[in-house]
Amino acid sequence: MPSTPSRLPCLPVAVDVVALTVRDGSLNVLLVTRLIDPFKGRLALPGGFVTSGEDVGEAASRELAEETGVERVPGHLEQLATYGPKGRDPRGDVLTVAHLLLAPDFPVLVAGSDAEHADWFPVAEALGGTLALAFDHERILRDAVERARSKLEYSPLAAAFCGEEFTIGQLRAVYEAVWGTRLDPRNFHRKATGTPDFLEDTGRVSSGDAGRPAALFRLADRARAEPGRAVLNPPLMRPRPL
Amino acid sequence: MPSTPSRLPCLPVAVDVVALTVRDGSLNVLLVTRLIDPFKGRLALPGGFVTSGEDVGEAASRELAEETGVERVPGHLEQLATYGPKGRDPRGDVLTVAHLLLAPDFPVLVAGSDAEHADWFPVAEALGGTLALAFDHERILRDAVERARSKLEYSPLAAAFCGEEFTIGQLRAVYEAVWGTRLDPRNFHRKATGTPDFLEDTGRVSSGDAGRPAALFRLADRARAEPGRAVLNPPLMRPRPL
DNA sequence: AGGATTATTGTCAAGGTGACGATAATACGG
DNA sequence: CCGTATTATCGTCACCTTGACAATAATCCT
Numbered sequence: 001m002p003s004t005p006s007r008l009p010c011l012p013v014a015v016d017v018v019a020l021t022v023r024d025g026s027l028n029v030l031l032v033t034r035l036i037d038p039f040k041g042r043l044a045l046p047g048g049f050v051t052s053g054e055d056v057g058e059a060a061s062r063e064l065a066e067e068t069g070v071e072r073v074p075g076h077l078e079q080l081a082t083y084g085p086k087g088r089d090p091r092g093d094v095l096t097v098a099h100l101l102l103a104p105d106f107p108v109l110v111a112g113s114d115a116e117h118a119d120w121f122p123v124a125e126a127l128g129g130t131l132a133l134a135f136d137h138e139r140i141l142r143d144a145v146e147r148a149r150s151k152l153e154y155s156p157l158a159a160a161f162c163g164e165e166f167t168i169g170q171l172r173a174v175y176e177a178v179w180g181t182r183l184d185p186r187n188f189h190r191k192a193t194g195t196p197d198f199l200e201d202t203g204r205v206s207s208g209d210a211g212r213p214a215a216l217f218r219l220a221d222r223a224r225a226e227p228g229r230a231v232l233n234p235p236l237m238r239p240r241p242l
Numbered sequence: 243m244p245s246t247p248s249r250l251p252c253l254p255v256a257v258d259v260v261a262l263t264v265r266d267g268s269l270n271v272l273l274v275t276r277l278i279d280p281f282k283g284r285l286a287l288p289g290g291f292v293t294s295g296e297d298v299g300e301a302a303s304r305e306l307a308e309e310t311g312v313e314r315v316p317g318h319l320e321q322l323a324t325y326g327p328k329g330r331d332p333r334g335d336v337l338t339v340a341h342l343l344l345a346p347d348f349p350v351l352v353a354g355s356d357a358e359h360a361d362w363f364p365v366a367e368a369l370g371g372t373l374a375l376a377f378d379h380e381r382i383l384r385d386a387v388e389r390a391r392s393k394l395e396y397s398p399l400a401a402a403f404c405g406e407e408f409t410i411g412q413l414r415a416v417y418e419a420v421w422g423t424r425l426d427p428r429n430f431h432r433k434a435t436g437t438p439d440f441l442e443d444t445g446r447v448s449s450g451d452a453g454r455p456a457a458l459f460r461l462a463d464r465a466r467a468e469p470g471r472a473v474l475n476p477p478l479m480r481p482r483p484l
Numbered sequence: 485a486g487g488a489t490t491a492t493t494g495t496c497a498a499g500g501t502g503a504c505g506a507t508a509a510t511a512c513g514g
Numbered sequence: 515c516c517g518t519a520t521t522a523t524c525g526t527c528a529c530c531t532t533g534a535c536a537a538t539a540a541t542c543c544t
Contacts (some may be wrong), residue, residue, distance in 0.1 A: 060503025453521025
């Protein structure tokens, strides 16, 4: 049984998860509608308080599973940053450890109206102010998107948005959605296939889509083992935002 | 008066600071000798518990000032990551928000033997196991060094290790100390002076050292305003570790 | 079958990097 | 005072990567 040292100053500690995915060519974020105060009825990042005996990463994983109804949420989960504890919750000081999930577009279970349920929303709307997120969640989302954008430059994490196997075109679509830019398919193909320890040809090809069938790739073992490592070296350069 | 919401699970929250500097051509870290249990007598990162009414960044700043005896510690302070709360403190669950300070080599006040005082130690020794840091501080230090190394690749933060004004040679010495490599002085000079929004020539020159006097530079306004922004684009590439 | 669409392979010029020569300007030892 | 050691700065050159874009291949759709 985990003990809590007494006689030490103590704070409520929460975790929040910014779960990002690519849907219909644009970046989306998982949000829940709050059923209780504070911010009752407003949209917020999925999250909750850390319970005793778990590390913050485990708490983030647990909350994500609880609020999506998905037992083993796919994708890459990493810690983002810690916010607070001052002035971010009307109930008082609350520290929150934000996490970032980069995941393929998985279906969330839509619960009945009596349970808090999560759904995907375009990041552009969430940051546009039209959705009015609870707490400081808009700021956290903004940081998360920036982190995701810069991670794609040098790490193999774009693949976390795809399934186990994917085509170069799908991978490029991830970059275009996250960066909000267009990339030249030919130059992207050259960089993606030419980078050592990044992709592995499965030998199979995709089918059913429009156009010529594309070769299916998966992450190289090295890239899967260390998802944060800089394999794109020199990095893939992010073009002008327009 | 900041309130703490009741009826919420609660954790002791600490901050730790990995303060790095360059001394005698090698990377050093600020450590304190613990005067109380747990880990009494062992070396540890400066840090302490977050007190009510302050954000974690403020707490890190305050602890740093308290343990060094320096009122306004110079350099660049940023959040590193959050660790725990499970299994890192023998007293029980304690969450710690680690911070990273990149600073010029400032003198620490050496207090009497009855007060906890900080001093600089070579990172190589601290990570070599010879110093046996308290808690999970060796792991935190390892992460901090890796963060610092990668930040130098694309951000102007190397200048945080220097004073207000510095020569290209001093800046290069920072890179060599942090990365543990040698860099070609001519190519480094070309990259440093050729990168827009990075350095600003002060017009003055250094003197007194060996060799030809060097031009003194300072950080460009743009780089000082956003110390984390990627100005080195494409990044400065880190050579083989040996 | 013909057109549309996406994948892949190349070509080429421009820009950045790594390796290294050459010169400049100062401190120091004799 | 002079030659030497040391560090700063400027240049050169081959090589690599990128950005722009032509050309061909292999499917789907109508």
